[in-house]
Amino acid sequence: MTTTLDVRKPAPLWFLPATFLFALLSLSLALFLGVADVAPSDIIAVLTGHGSAEARSIIMEIRLPRILTGILAGVHFAVAGLLLQTITRNPLADPSIMGVSQGATLSVTIFLVFTVYIEDPGSNTLAAIPVEWLPAVGMLGGLVAGGIIYLLAFRRDLGPLRITLCGIAVGAVLHALAIGLIAGWGSARIEVLLEWLSGSLYARSWEHAVFLLPFTIAGLAVLPLIRRSLELLRFEAPVARSFGLSYRRQFSIVLLLSCGLASSAVGAVGPVVFVGLVVPHLARFLAGRHFALVLPLTVALGAIVVTLSDLVGRLAGQADEIPIGVVTAICGVPVLVAFLRKTP
Amino acid sequence: MNMGRSSAKTALVVIVAAILIIAGGLLVGAKPLAPQAALKVLFFPDGKIDSILVWTLRLPRSLAAFVAGAGLGVSGYLLQVLTRNPLAGPGLTGVTSGAVAPIVFCFVFLPWFSSVFYPLVGMAGGLAAAFVTFWISRGGRGRPLHLALGGISVSLFLGAITTYILLLSGTQAPSLLFWLTGGLQGRSWTQLAYMLPWVVAGLGGALAVHRAIGLLMLNEEAAAGMGLRLELWKPLLLLLAVLPVAGIAPVAGPVAFVGLAAPHIARLLKPGGPRSSIALTAALGGLILVAADVIARSIAIPQELPVSIVTALIGGPVFVYLVQRRSVSF
Numbered sequence: 001m002t003t004t005l006d007v008r009k010p011a012p013l014w015f016l017p018a019t020f021l022f023a024l025l026s027l028s029l030a031l032f033l034g035v036a037d038v039a040p041s042d043i044i045a046v047l048t049g050h051g052s053a054e055a056r057s058i059i060m061e062i063r064l065p066r067i068l069t070g071i072l073a074g075v076h077f078a079v080a081g082l083l084l085q086t087i088t089r090n091p092l093a094d095p096s097i098m099g100v101s102q103g104a105t106l107s108v109t110i111f112l113v114f115t116v117y118i119e120d121p122g123s124n125t126l127a128a129i130p131v132e133w134l135p136a137v138g139m140l141g142g143l144v145a146g147g148i149i150y151l152l153a154f155r156r157d158l159g160p161l162r163i164t165l166c167g168i169a170v171g172a173v174l175h176a177l178a179i180g181l182i183a184g185w186g187s188a189r190i191e192v193l194l195e196w197l198s199g200s201l202y203a204r205s206w207e208h209a210v211f212l213l214p215f216t217i218a219g220l221a222v223l224p225l226i227r228r229s230l231e232l233l234r235f236e237a238p239v240a241r242s243f244g245l246s247y248r249r250q251f252s253i254v255l256l257l258s259c260g261l262a263s264s265a266v267g268a269v270g271p272v273v274f275v276g277l278v279v280p281h282l283a284r285f286l287a288g289r290h291f292a293l294v295l296p297l298t299v300a301l302g303a304i305v306v307t308l309s310d311l312v313g314r315l316a317g318q319a320d321e322i323p324i325g326v327v328t329a330i331c332g333v334p335v336l337v338a339f340l341r342k343t344p
Numbered sequence: 345m346n347m348g349r350s351s352a353k354t355a356l357v358v359i360v361a362a363i364l365i366i367a368g369g370l371l372v373g374a375k376p377l378a379p380q381a382a383l384k385v386l387f388f389p390d391g392k393i394d395s396i397l398v399w400t401l402r403l404p405r406s407l408a409a410f411v412a413g414a415g416l417g418v419s420g421y422l423l424q425v426l427t428r429n430p431l432a433g434p435g436l437t438g439v440t441s442g443a444v445a446p447i448v449f450c451f452v453f454l455p456w457f458s459s460v461f462y463p464l465v466g467m468a469g470g471l472a473a474a475f476v477t478f479w480i481s482r483g484g485r486g487r488p489l490h491l492a493l494g495g496i497s498v499s500l501f502l503g504a505i506t507t508y509i510l511l512l513s514g515t516q517a518p519s520l521l522f523w524l525t526g527g528l529q530g531r532s533w534t535q536l537a538y539m540l541p542w543v544v545a546g547l548g549g550a551l552a553v554h555r556a557i558g559l560l561m562l563n564e565e566a567a568a569g570m571g572l573r574l575e576l577w578k579p580l581l582l583l584l585a586v587l588p589v590a591g592i593a594p595v596a597g598p599v600a601f602v603g604l605a606a607p608h609i610a611r612l613l614k615p616g617g618p619r620s621s622i623a624l625t626a627a628l629g630g631l632i633l634v635a636a637d638v639i640a641r642s643i644a645i646p647q648e649l650p651v652s653i654v655t656a657l658i659g660g661p662v663f664v665y666l667v668q669r670r671s672v673s674f
Contacts, residue, residue, distance in 0.1 A: 183525040
């Protein structure tokens, strides 16, 4: 019995700072590399407040807001995935599998289709997307999807696996509705909707980052408060109750938080799949027995994964960049398949 | 025998209901027809507008919907037998997205490639995707959750690739997207003839091997004990399950949930044996899709809804109901 405990080496404590250092490194990598060639000296000059107007506009108005939006979204997805995996006690839960992303997709699609028709009929210009509303609208849809899953789950007191399957069904229905809506009514804006639907950081401005930031701050601020219930929610409901946890209330709070985080990010960057699935596993793998480290590591790794995937998509596609959702799907599926084959 | 006769009656009732819906579907649409007028042009086509409405727009379209629904139902039935999993269907095993992704690829990047071969491409893709899903879920013998998660991740993966191809396709995107939502708008006799052989092959094949299916439904050990060569029959049944989807996908796109729901509704009607279950499933699948298609084209006149919205709204609750039943163990 003792050997099973000794197999996992305790993670050294320098792991956390090292990961954050790596996050900084990937941020600067994403800043320095790109399709448009900007000399490193120019970039440093821009960052210290000098530099040519051209380099300044590329760095400050294109690359930096895009990277920051990506980092925020990555943190959102990763934390949402961790929360969902904890409460469903299913290592394969993810906002995009559980139907939360699809709920946000549907609400944003409805919103975009209607605002286009009301504000700007008959025009093909793409300038008028109401960016400031997207995270909030996405969150509304995600919360509705989460509420449906919650009602289904607790009406019959379902086990975690049934909740996951209900989530898959809800997601499929909502996704069909969204796609149908786009095909039926969105033809004037089909490319924008498609780009958004595949999960993209293309042309994300400071506005996207600024309007997503309040959601990030609110979500991360709640996390320390629910740490204890998170630890208990990992157990079966009767066990958790015997520790004095009001199971249903804490479950709803965590589900709500997770839906809010995931769907507001979907509003800003579209449904980026698999980040919420893979990152918590990586974090758990690195943290080993130190459960307290899992959460901060998830935050850092979420930022890293999204930044690097976006960089890969930008560099690999050159002028036609590959949307980040495609990159994460292609990288994430093998990881998921490996996990599926490993879990009995 | 009694059981067989009663389920034959049930299948007949279902088919009659489908015919009635097809007949009703002739009347509704952007230009409603009076019953007498519809009947008149149905038997004496005169080449005027009413006759065109009935003979080249509404009738072939409804027939195509029936055939596609029947094919999807059979496919779902076979997949559920193979995996012994009530949640299996062309959607959840990745077969549909496996058929769609390579067809989209050929459409966008190989325009010289004749669409006659699309079913073959779709079949190869569907089989490959099904194999990956089955490999993940250990040949369907793992827990149902594995199959569901394996299938959904295969679908998400292929969906991401499909979306990327759509982005690269530029001006073709809207027409491709409408096809991708699954719909029968503007489908006529040509498309019906195009997919009919594939569906007939799947349905006829399934009916022909109903004895093997009956043995497989017991359990694999028993089937092997009765002298059934599993290593031969399981791939054959998988092929039969993919055939209809491969034929339907190029015409109607991915239609969600019909393949999942039809076998379960058929089971509620208590068919006698595999043969009558297959017949009943096919009839019910056809009925569902015909009804969904009539609803899709008449509910928001003059706009037309993609049929998948309707089938998802019908099939989603069925799925949730199945998941909530206690008899299915996870």
